[in-house]
């Protein structure tokens with residue numbers, strides 16, 4: 188009897204071991220099989236370590252952006268188009284971490300967890316197709332507007348989340364890759380998609396975060412008047428304006444980008460509140476664009492002295508912003524406070540285990556706050572750019588001229604949205620060391636926006 192018991196125990200032990208092994212395998216399979224299948228040793232997908240078939244990447248209008256047939260990769264027929272979307276498609280050697288080739292290999296190979304690569308084989312090696320939300324011609328127009336300068340242009344539909352324009356410069360023609368090492372200055376960070384993966388000092392576009400905090404926390408802010416004599420003394424330090432703005436309202440302070448007024452507001456709000464609104468606006472966290480993580484901008488006010496807090500509310504100090512995140516914040520202001528997560532894949536629903544579903548939407552503040560903020564931005568935009576700029580489309584925008592130190596020219600920003608049911612577009616333009624945002628980044632943004640409105 189004792190022997191029998193011992194045998195039963197041993198049997199039970201081994202049965203349990205098998206069961207545990209099965210559970211571990213299933214867990215690993217569900218989580219990692221998409222990585223395993225992409226291993227270059229998989230001869231269904233690779234020959235001599237090179238992919239046989241990747242399927243085809245299309246833009247929203249059905250233009251072929253990248254195609255892989257029998258191991259040879261080809262791109263769009265037009266050089267400017269393929270250069271403009273190079274960061275979206277990826278190059279021949281998978282140098283762009285956030286490209287569709289790198290982010291959605293399962294989708295392109297036609298693999299899925301249930302059928303394996305059945306689809307690939309059944310269609311005699313035709314791979315699978317992927318349609319991006321981008322408009323390739325709009326991207327090409329944006330790339331041309333940057334005319335050789337480093338930076339990024341983004342436009343997205345703040346109601347559907349679709350990214351229509353995503354351009355990062357420098358770029359190159361993926362059909363004829365240049366010798367990057369021969370000109371490191373020109374190709375600095377060429378494999379980085381600056382819209383998704385860069386962070387910059389935001390400068391005055393950040394005043395739209397400070398303004399949101401002021402609207403919700405300072406009573407009768409619309410009636411409040413600020414007085415600017417060109418400088419604000421804080422202890423032994425000074426916050427300065429380009430000129431003395433005199434007695435101004437909040438919307439005038441936004442229009443003239445008055446540092447004194449926004450410095451005062453930051454001190455009145457205090458570090459905790461400003462920090463909270465920065466985080467609501469997406470700072471200190473990433474967005475996921477169909478699973479592609481954006482770089483996180485930073486705002487850290489815990490140890491800021493008063494003068495630093497004032498500069499932080501003006502978008503300087505140690506603040507950094509990711510262009511796509513900031514564009515999504517612009518979209519949320521336009522969209523009654525609801526931030527619709529940007530996405531790059533055309534189809535709305537992607538099976539969750541493919542790990543490419545669009546991120547969650549988020550109500551960042553009340554529709555009432557969004558409405559007040561929108562009215563404020565609209566008023567200040569009208570006073571600078573007039574009724575004729577994007578006539579009838581309710582342009583709301585803010586420029587930024589972000590000081591970067593080191594004797595370099597400031598980064599030029601222009602961010603905003605169209606308050607339009609027909610063209611619900613939010614946008615961002617950053618030109619590295621470009622100079623004044625309103626003079627340098629604004630014309631680029633307005634031209635690309637006009638192109639967007641014309642093509643949809």
Ligand SMILES: [Zn+2]
Pocket residue numbers: 415416417428429430431432433444445446447448
């Ligand atoms: Zn001022």
